[in-house]
Amino acid sequence: MTGHTLDTDVLVIGGGPVGLALALDLKYRGVRFMVMEASDGAVDHPKVGTVGPRSMELFRRWGVAERIRAAGWPGDHPLDIAWVTAVGGHEILRLDFGTADTRPPLPYTPEPEQVCPQHWLGPLLVREVGVHPEGPLRLRCRLDGFTQAEDGVTATATDLADGTALTVRARYLVACDGAASPVRKAAGIAAPARYEPLTFRNILFRAPLLRSRLGPRGALVHFLTRPGALRYPLRSMDGRELYRLTVPGAVGRGAPDEDAGVMVSQA
Ligand SMILES: Cc1cc2nc3c(=O)[nH]c(=O)nc-3n(C[C@H](O)[C@H](O)[C@H](O)COP(=O)(O)OP(=O)(O)OC[C@H]3O[C@@H](n4cnc5c(N)ncnc54)[C@H](O)[C@@H]3O)c2cc1C
CATH class of the missing domain: 3.30.9.10 (D-Amino Acid Oxidase, subunit A, domain 2)
Known part of the structure; x- marks a missing residue:
């Protein structure tokens, strides 16, 4: 399949809780960005159950705290x-x-923790960030590799929907691709097990x-x-x-x- 080349300032790899939170912060700050997520964004086995106070404070800044509180947990x-x-x-x-x-009310925060399991939270954040072509989040898009230069990064990826190859030039690439992080490994950053x-x-x-x-x-x-x-x-x-x-x-x-x-x- 023929591919095409895109250009952005920040390329976020991974649309899990961390990648989507970063996306909301970049959106809030008016930074040009793109998120690549290999899956279709659906969560069938939730890991996250509770969103802690500090995360809720950040979600408030990005305008989504109330929607997380209204996601479905019975009061x-x-x-x-x-x-x-x-x-x-x-x-x-x-x-x-x-x-x-x-x-x-808690004396130390206006935003107490909120139960919002990941099969609610994930799709909610996906909607907030916005899915391609309307938004900057590309679902079913897998990063295959990247090269680094003085002024930025060139990433190669595959659109898993139709097998199209994609090249993205970005000033920064951020690894939000989970604990096993292929990006971290490709960048030669070790994560030695402590236990x-x-x-x-x-x-x-x-x-x-x-x-x-x-x-x-x-x-x-x-x-x-x-x-x-x-x-x-x-x-x-x-x-x-x-x-x-x-x-x-x-x-x-x-x-x-x-x-x-x-x-x-x-x-
Ligand atoms: C049982 C359990 C319970 C937990 N409970 C809580 C809780 O209650 N509250 C809480 O805050 N945390 C909880 N956690 C921790 C929380 O789930 C993790 O901290 C969080 O999922 C990490 O998010 P992440 O975005 O870094 O990584 P991940 O959730 O692993 O997301 C990484 C994403 O990157 C994508 N990706 C990987 N490689 C590529 C690639 N090459 N191209 C494109 N995309 C790629 C993956 O598809 C994935 O969607 C729990 C964890 C577990 C295991």
């Missing part, structure tokens, strides 16, 4: 963290954080009746405390029916291959 759902032997079972300790509707990595598995499941069954014993996070078995959090993702249980190990890596349904039942 009457408890924000508590409870340490339990089982969800709905024996409770060891509870930190009472009230609900988004009832918590008192032996641990691998976890996240089980996402729906339990539409759980909230009403728990009643006042509901929590944002139930921290399971079952020595030798589950010792990890089960958190509500959407405040209604979607939950995430974290368990040790990963499928196919020699880790416990216990059935997800069995582990959810144990929890």
Whole structure:
């Protein structure tokens, strides 16, 4: 396929939370930029659950804090963290954080944290940044490589929709391409592991009746405390029916291959 050449000031690689946040800041400052994201922007397995106060303060500056607060988290759902032997079972300790509707104002920030799972946050930020051809975000566009000169960077990419090759000349290229960051590696920047990595598995499941069954014993996070078995959090993702249980190990890596349904039942 024939390609074409584009020109911008800042080329952001990666449209995850970091790349999209940078895009909003560049937009706010009136800087010319482009974002390349290899995926189609949909999030089917949310990592981010809560947006912290400092991030909410920045989102307020960029004019999106209210939309994040209105994304769907129910204002009457408890924000508590409870340490339990089982969800709905024996409770060891509870930190009472009230609900988004009832918590008192915080003395240190006007923007308290907000639950907004990534399958809501990601598409919301994508809309705010704006998708090509109307906006500067190119979805399904993969960076293949780049070369650096005194006055800028030349990047080569592929439009995954039709296989078209793309060349982008930019003054700056910013690596927002995740923890494994191919850009960081290509730039020869090391990220030595400080600790032996641990691998976890996240089980996402729906339990539409759980909230009403728990009643006042509901929590944002139930921290399971079952020595030798589950010792990890089960958190509500959407405040209604979607939950995430974290368990040790990963499928196919020699880790416990216990059935997800069995582990959810144990929890
Ligand atoms: C289980 C779990 C729970 C978490 N909970 C929270 C939480 O509650 N709150 C919170 O703030 N954080 C949370 N985090 C951390 C948060 O998810 C990460 O900090 C965040 O996703 C990092 O964002 P990022 O944009 O740097 O990277 P990523 O989210 O990894 O995004 C990188 C993007 O770059 C794209 N990309 C990669 N290579 C290329 C390429 N060559 N060309 C084009 N695009 C490319 C990828 O497709 C991807 O979309 C959690 C993480 C995990 C694992």
